[in-house]
Amino acid sequence: MKLTPFEKHHYAELCSWFASLADVVQWGGPALNYPLDAAQLDSMVAESAGFRPNRNCWMPEDDKGNIVGHVQLAFDRKNGVARIERVAISPTRRGRGLAKGMVRLVLAEAFADPEIERVELNVYTWNTAAIRTYTTLGFVLEGVRRSSAKVEEERWDTAMMAVLRAEWQATSPECGCVSNDFAASVSTK
Numbered sequence: 001m002k003l004t005p006f007e008k009h010h011y012a013e014l015c016s017w018f019a020s021l022a023d024v025v026q027w028g029g030p031a032l033n034y035p036l037d038a039a040q041l042d043s044m045v046a047e048s049a050g051f052r053p054n055r056n057c058w059m060p061e062d063d064k065g066n067i068v069g070h071v072q073l074a075f076d077r078k079n080g081v082a083r084i085e086r087v088a089i090s091p092t093r094r095g096r097g098l099a100k101g102m103v104r105l106v107l108a109e110a111f112a113d114p115e116i117e118r119v120e121l122n123v124y125t126w127n128t129a130a131i132r133t134y135t136t137l138g139f140v141l142e143g144v145r146r147s148s149a150k151v152e153e154e155r156w157d158t159a160m161m162a163v164l165r166a167e168w169q170a171t172s173p174e175c176g177c178v179s180n181d182f183a184a185s186v187s188t189k
Contacts, residue, residue, distance in 0.1 A: 006057035
């Protein structure tokens, strides 16, 4: 898998992955609107410009050049923090374990910058498959923001997770030796 920069010619494909407001919010958070449109995506891509961008956006491809997903990495360089955002696997590719490889590539990109000490992300607590993937990659639950997103008539809780540079370096991505305690606790609620 390789990270391919997200560009305008990808917009239609990405937008086709989201059939409802809930789909858009799950992917991009409550600040986005449904239907997803070029204006919303243009603002994300605009942050990718320049030598040290505030955000990187990718459409990862498999070894045959097929798009498998979308992922973004935002930077708070002053504090040495990167944030993985807007992770999605193409609907035709889901259930194949591709998210783990995609997130692993993004972690490597983040920690390739010597100023980045921490990579964090937010995930809705009901998304147990994503939480399992993140814990396998070394992310640690740091807290839950209860009732933090309103999606139509529902309220969703948001888990905050992070991995530090030393933790990432100490954990072999191939070993899968990171505890899944949080993923197990969320799936039983």
